[in-house]
Amino acid sequence: MDPGYVTLEQVAEHAGVSLATASRVINGSTRQVSQRLREKVEASAHQLGYLANASAQTLARNSSSLMGLVVHDIADPYFSQIAAGVTRYAEELGLVLVLGTTNRSPQEETRIISALRAHRAKAIVIAGSRTTSEETDARLAKEIEAFARQGGRVALVSQATLPADTVSPDNRSGAAALARHLVDQGHRRFAILAGPTNLRTARERLDGFHSALSAAGLELAHHNVVHGDFTRDGGYESTQRLMTLGTDATCLFAVNDVMATGAIAALRDMGKSVPEDLSVAGFDDIPTLRDLTPTLTTVRLPLEEMGERAAALALDSEYRGEPRVISVEGTIMSRASTASPKG
Amino acid sequence: MDPGYVTLEQVAEHAGVSLATASRVINGSTRQVSQRLREKVEASAHQLGYLANASAQTLARNSSSLMGLVVHDIADPYFSQIAAGVTRYAEELGLVLVLGTTNRSPQEETRIISALRAHRAKAIVIAGSRTTSEETDARLAKEIEAFARQGGRVALVSQATLPADTVSPDNRSGAAALARHLVDQGHRRFAILAGPTNLRTARERLDGFHSALSAAGLELAHHNVVHGDFTRDGGYESTQRLMTLGTDATCLFAVNDVMATGAIAALRDMGKSVPEDLSVAGFDDIPTLRDLTPTLTTVRLPLEEMGERAAALALDSEYRGEPRVISVEGTIMSRASTASPKG
DNA sequence: CTACTCTGGGAAAGAGTTTTCCCAGCGGTG
DNA sequence: CACCGCTGGGAAAACTCTTTCCCAGAGTAG
Numbered sequence: 001m002d003p004g005y006v007t008l009e010q011v012a013e014h015a016g017v018s019l020a021t022a023s024r025v026i027n028g029s030t031r032q033v034s035q036r037l038r039e040k041v042e043a044s045a046h047q048l049g050y051l052a053n054a055s056a057q058t059l060a061r062n063s064s065s066l067m068g069l070v071v072h073d074i075a076d077p078y079f080s081q082i083a084a085g086v087t088r089y090a091e092e093l094g095l096v097l098v099l100g101t102t103n104r105s106p107q108e109e110t111r112i113i114s115a116l117r118a119h120r121a122k123a124i125v126i127a128g129s130r131t132t133s134e135e136t137d138a139r140l141a142k143e144i145e146a147f148a149r150q151g152g153r154v155a156l157v158s159q160a161t162l163p164a165d166t167v168s169p170d171n172r173s174g175a176a177a178l179a180r181h182l183v184d185q186g187h188r189r190f191a192i193l194a195g196p197t198n199l200r201t202a203r204e205r206l207d208g209f210h211s212a213l214s215a216a217g218l219e220l221a222h223h224n225v226v227h228g229d230f231t232r233d234g235g236y237e238s239t240q241r242l243m244t245l246g247t248d249a250t251c252l253f254a255v256n257d258v259m260a261t262g263a264i265a266a267l268r269d270m271g272k273s274v275p276e277d278l279s280v281a282g283f284d285d286i287p288t289l290r291d292l293t294p295t296l297t298t299v300r301l302p303l304e305e306m307g308e309r310a311a312a313l314a315l316d317s318e319y320r321g322e323p324r325v326i327s328v329e330g331t332i333m334s335r336a337s338t339a340s341p342k343g
Numbered sequence: 344m345d346p347g348y349v350t351l352e353q354v355a356e357h358a359g360v361s362l363a364t365a366s367r368v369i370n371g372s373t374r375q376v377s378q379r380l381r382e383k384v385e386a387s388a389h390q391l392g393y394l395a396n397a398s399a400q401t402l403a404r405n406s407s408s409l410m411g412l413v414v415h416d417i418a419d420p421y422f423s424q425i426a427a428g429v430t431r432y433a434e435e436l437g438l439v440l441v442l443g444t445t446n447r448s449p450q451e452e453t454r455i456i457s458a459l460r461a462h463r464a465k466a467i468v469i470a471g472s473r474t475t476s477e478e479t480d481a482r483l484a485k486e487i488e489a490f491a492r493q494g495g496r497v498a499l500v501s502q503a504t505l506p507a508d509t510v511s512p513d514n515r516s517g518a519a520a521l522a523r524h525l526v527d528q529g530h531r532r533f534a535i536l537a538g539p540t541n542l543r544t545a546r547e548r549l550d551g552f553h554s555a556l557s558a559a560g561l562e563l564a565h566h567n568v569v570h571g572d573f574t575r576d577g578g579y580e581s582t583q584r585l586m587t588l589g590t591d592a593t594c595l596f597a598v599n600d601v602m603a604t605g606a607i608a609a610l611r612d613m614g615k616s617v618p619e620d621l622s623v624a625g626f627d628d629i630p631t632l633r634d635l636t637p638t639l640t641t642v643r644l645p646l647e648e649m650g651e652r653a654a655a656l657a658l659d660s661e662y663r664g665e666p667r668v669i670s671v672e673g674t675i676m677s678r679a680s681t682a683s684p685k686g
Numbered sequence: 687c688t689a690c691t692c693t694g695g696g697a698a699a700g701a702g703t704t705t706t707c708c709c710a711g712c713g714g715t716g
Numbered sequence: 717c718a719c720c721g722c723t724g725g726g727a728a729a730a731c732t733c734t735t736t737c738c739c740a741g742a743g744t745a746g
Contacts, residue, residue: 004492005460007732018696023734031735032694049489054461055401056732059701064398069442075427075647077420077631084418087444096458099412099442101430115439117348118397146392149347232634261634268636288420291575291604293611293636304418350702361726366704374705375724399702402731 006048015044026052058120063151067095067315068116068124072104076231076258077288078303082127082157085307093315095122102128106136113143117150123314125307126164127157129201137161155314157306159200160325165313167306167326171201171283174299174330175208175255178281181332182251183216186340187279191224191249193238193259199230205255205283224249228259235262243270250279250341257282257289257298264292264337279338283330294336301330349391358387369395401463406494410438410658411459411467415447419574419601420629421646425470425500428650436658438465445471449479456486460493466657468650469507470500472544480504498657500649502543503668508656510649510669514544514626517642517673518551518598521624524675525594525640526559529683530622534567534592536581536602542573548598548626567592571602578605586613593622593684600625600632600641607635607680622681626673637679644673 012022024033025041058064067090071079090097100112141162144154160166195202228238254260260282274280285300355365367376368384401407410433414422433440443455487497503509538545571581597603603625617623628643
C-alpha cells in the first residue's frame with residue numbers, strides 16, 4: 001500500500017494546486033508561479049518528502065540527467081584517473097555517471113553505448129585507445145551517429161578516428177621527445193616493449209619513438225621490438241622474452257607505465273638492476289606509480305584533466321559543428337630509472 | 344522529424360500486430376504469443392532497429408536495470424579494485440552501473456543515494472569506511488530505508504553499522520595477526536600511522552594492532568601514534584611529523600597501503616632505508632603497489648572479490664530477512680619492507 | 687468603454703512502455 | 717448440442733511527469 005514514494009500529484013493535491021503548477025514550481029520552468037502558490041508547493045513537497053521520479057522526467061523530457069563513461073578496465077589506474085576527471089565534471093553539473101567497462105571487447109563497447117542510448121543519456125565519454133580495425137570503428141561510428149541523432153553527444157579520449165570530439169594525447173611527439181632525451185643521455189641502442197600490435201596508442205608511441213631515432217641517425221633492430229599485453233603482466237612477460245633472446249640495448253622503452261612496471265619487476269627478478277644494467281622508461285606518468293623504485297622516467301599526461309576536458313566537450317550541447325580535436329602534449333619526466341650508459 | 348529512434352508502436356504497426364503483442368514478444372512476458380506473430384514482430388524489430396526506451400520501461404515496471412556503486416574516490420586503487428568486482432557482477436546480469444563518488448562527504452553520499460532512488464535503481468553497493476559519527480549513520484540509514492521501501496536493496500563494503508547486508512573486512516584480527524607476525528620477527532617498539540581519528544576502518548586496525556601488542560606484553564607509546572589523512576600524502580606527511588619528533592620504534596605500521604607508500608617515500612627522502620633503519624608494514628595489499636621497492640609487508644584483502652560478493656548480496660532480491668554480514672579475513676603477506684631489527 | 691495584451695492558473699494531451707481486462711474462437715465434456 | 721475452460725489477441729488503462737493549450741482576470745491604450 002505504501003509504495004515508498006510520493007508523486008507530484010500528491011504534492012499538488014496537498015498544496016491545493018494543479019499538477020501543472022506543482023511541476024512548474026519544482027523544476028522552475030519558463031512560466032512564472034505566484035509567490036503564494038510557490039511557497040505552498042515547496043512546503044508540501046518538503047513535508048511529504050517528494051523526490052521526482054527520474055524515469056518519468058526522462059520520458060517526458062526525452063532527455064535524462066545521465067552521462068556515460070566507457071573504459072576498458074576501471075582497475076587500471078590509467079582509466080581510473082580519467083574516470084576521476086570525468087566524474088568531477090559530471091558531478092559539478094548534477095549529472096549521474098554511468099560507468100561501462102568493455103574489457104577491451106568491441107562488442108561490449110557497442111553494447112554499452114546502446115544501453116546508454118536506451119537510457120537517453122545526455123553525453124558519453126569513451127576512453128581508451130582505438131584499435132586498428134576499420135570494421136570496429138565503422139560499427140562504433142554507427143552507434144555514435146545513432147546516439148547523436150537522438151540528441152546526445154560523444155567525446156573520446158584517444159585517437160581522432162571517429163566522428164566525435166576527441167581529446168587526443170600526442171603520443172607521437174611525446175615518444176619522440178622521450179627518444180631524443182634518452183639519446184641525449186647517451187643511449188644508442190634501444191629495445192621497445194611495444195604492446196599489442198592492433199592498438200593505435202601503442203603503435204603511435206612506437207612510431208614516434210622510432211622516427212626520432214631515425215632522425216638522429218640511429219637504427220632500431222627488429223629483434224629489439226617485442227609485442228605483448230598492454231598490462232603490467234604483459235610488460236613482465238615481454239621483458240622476459242626479450243632478455244631470454246638477448247639484447248644489446250642499453251635502454252628499454254615500454255609504451256606505457258604499467259608495462260614499464262612489469263619490466264622493472266622482471267629485470268629485478270632476473271638479477272639485473274635498473275638503471276645500471278639497463279635503463280627503463282615508460283609513458284603516462286601514472287600517479288600511483290610515482291613511488292616506484294627506481295622512480296620512472298616517463299612522459300606525463302594530465303589524465304584527470306583529459307577526462308575533465310572530454311566531459312566538457314561532450315556536454316557542450318550547443319556546439320553543432322565539425323568534430324573538434326584537442327591535442328594534449330606530454331611532458332618528459334626525467335627520473336631515476338634512466339641514466340647514461342656505462343662505457 | 345526523424346527522432347532518431349523507433350518506438351514499439353511503430354514495430355507493432357510494421358508487423359501488423361497490436362502494441363500489446365509486440366511488447367509481449369520483445370520482453371517475453373508470461374503470456375504466450377503464437378510462433379507466427381512472434382517471428383513477424385522479431386523481424387520488424389530487427390529491420391527497424393528497435394531499441395526499447397529504458398525510461399519508459401522503468402516507468403511502466405517501476406523498476407530499472409540500474410545498479411549503483413558509491414565510493415569515496417574512484418582514483419584510489421582500493422576503490423577501483425572493488426569497483427572492478429562490482430562491475431563484473433553487474434555486467435554479468437546485464438545491469439548498468441551507476442558510479443557515484445562522495446569525496447568523503449556524507450552529504451554527497453546521501454545525495455547520490457537519493458539520485459539512485461529517483462532512478463529506481465535495483466540495488467546499491469556502498470563502499471568505504473563508515474565514520475564514527477552516529478548522526479551521519481542515522482541519516483544514511485534513513486536513505487537506505489527509503490530505498491528499501493521502494494523495493495531496492497543495499498549492500499555495504501565496510502563496517503556493519505547500518506541496517507543492510509555488509510561485506511566486512513576483519514580489520515581487527517588482520518591487524519592483530521600482523522602485529523603478532525612483526526613481534527615474532529623481533530620487533531618490540533612500534534610506531535603507527537593511524538589515519539583519521541573518525542574513520543572506523545582506521546580505528547579498528549589500530550585497535551587490533553594495539554590489543555595484540557598488549558597481549559604480547561608490549562606497550563605502545565602514545566607519541567608513537569600519529570594521525571593524518573588516509574592517503575599517500577597523508578602517510579608522507581605523518582611520517583615526517585613522526586620522524587621530526589623522533590621515535591624509538593623499529594617498525595612502522597601504516598593502517599593502509601597507500602599511507603605506507605607515502606611513509607616509505609618520506610623515509611627515503613630523509614635518507615633512511617627500509618627495512619634496515621625502519622621496517623614498514625601496510626594493510627590492504629593493493630595490486631598496483633605490489634612492485635614497490637621494497638615490496639610491502641601487508642595484510643591482503645581480496646578487494647575485487649569483496650566487491651563481487653557485495654554486489655551479489657545487494658542483488659539477491661528474494662532475501663527479506665535480517666541484514667547479513669559476511670566477514671572477510673585478511674592474510675598476512677610477509678615481504679621485504681619488514682625485517683628483524685638490528686641488535 | 688471597448689479591445690487588446692499580458693499574466694498566471696488549470697485541464698488535458700502527450701512521452702513509450704507494461705499489464706489488466708475483455709473477448710473471440712476452439713476443443714473437450716456431459 | 718450446450719456449456720466450460722483455455723488460449724491468444726487487442727483495446728485501453730496505468731505509470732509519473734512536462735508542456736501545450738485554453739481561459740479568466742487584470743492592466744493599458746485609444
